Amino acid sequence: LPMTERLNLYLNPNFVDTFAQATNVLVVLIIGAIMALVVSRSRRLSEDYVKAERARANLARHFSPNVVDQLAADDEPFGPVRRQDIAVLFADIVGFTNYSENNPAEAVFELLRQFHRRMEQVVFDHNGTVDNYIGDCIMATFGVPQTSHDDATRAIKCAEAMVTAVEAWNVQRLSRGYPSLDIRIGAHYGAVVIGAVGSERNLSFAVVGDTxxxxxxxxSLCRELQANICFGSRLIEAARAESPTTQLNASDHGLVSVRGRDEPVHVWVEHRAEDQGAVVVSA
Incomplete structure (x- = not known):
């Protein structure tokens, strides 16, 4: 159109330029679609981040922090089922059965939570892995998922640190009028079979074997030998191989027959350096 007619149309308040309006609508739709795509992608990223953090938190309940990153980053962090030498440790409260029978369930549950929380922290401080909780017993491994040059040494130090941690906890308990606790620990070193077991829906990591x-x-033998810690001789030998200058507080007890095993086990025992006269939870 001539410039005059264009100007008249532009100044006419009743004139609507359909092409310009269609262009504006198209631009708004494109911008809206882009914004919707950005919001949707941000939402998915946020959900993935929450899932990843939840998975990391679940891993952190069982593994030391330095292992969690490896497990979270690797699609198959445990690898195939395999046999390897590791250190295995069991620790539980002496007389817990009697304690649970004579106290309210809430008090028993709270005691377990506090005990497990303290013991798992000691395990993590020594770069160990919490394998399982069985009532008042905690099972820890050293050398899972990957072996290290000082697995046996760290297992021994962890066992001793557990006793020290309980003694420090007893000071708090006695000051608040609660009876003190005592624990018994067994640790051994040797070959185990490790790998993932279960189904895709419920997968867990297992450590099985004679060790x-x-x-x-x-x-269990600690009570019979009146010891706080019982070490298998293979654990002592492995620790000495790792570091010939390793200082051991345990003493050689010799061969001992254990339930469910034909061959006796060479045992080293360790007692508390100082008996505080605590009232043990047992009967």
């Missing part, structure tokens, strides 16, 4: 059974038996 695990012996460590559990050594923990």
């Amino acid at each position: 695990v059974n012996v460590a559990s038996r050594l923990q």
Whole structure:
């Protein structure tokens, strides 16, 4: 159109330029679609981040912090089922059964929570892995998922640190009028089979083998030998191989027959350096 007619149309308040309006609508639709795509993508990223953090938090309940990053980053952090040498440790409260029978369930549950929280922190401080909680018993491994040059040494130091942690906890308990606790620990070193078990819906990591059974038996043997800690000789030998200058507080007790095993086990025992005269939870 001539310039005059264009100007008249532009100044006419009743004139609507359909092409310009269609262009504006199209631009708004494109911008809206882009914004919707950005919001949707941001939402998915936020949900993925929450899931990743939840998975990391679940891993952190069982593994030391330095292992969590490896587990979270690797699609198959545990690898195939395999056999390897690791250290296995069991620790539980002496006389817990009697305590649970004579106290309210809430008090028993709170005691378990506090005990597990303290013991798992000691395990993590020594770069160990919490494998399982069985009532008042905690099972820890050293060398999972990957072995290290000082697995046996860290297991021994962890066991001793657990006793020290309970003694420090007893000071608090006695000051508040609660009876003090005592624990018994068994630890062994040797070959185990490790790998993931279960289904895709419910997958867990398992450590099985004679080494695990012996460590559990050594923990039970503590009461018979009146010791705080019972070490298998293979654990002592492995620690000495790792560092010939390793200082050991345990003493050689010799061969001991354990339940469920034909061959005796060479045992080293360790007692508390100082008996505080605590009233043990047992009967």
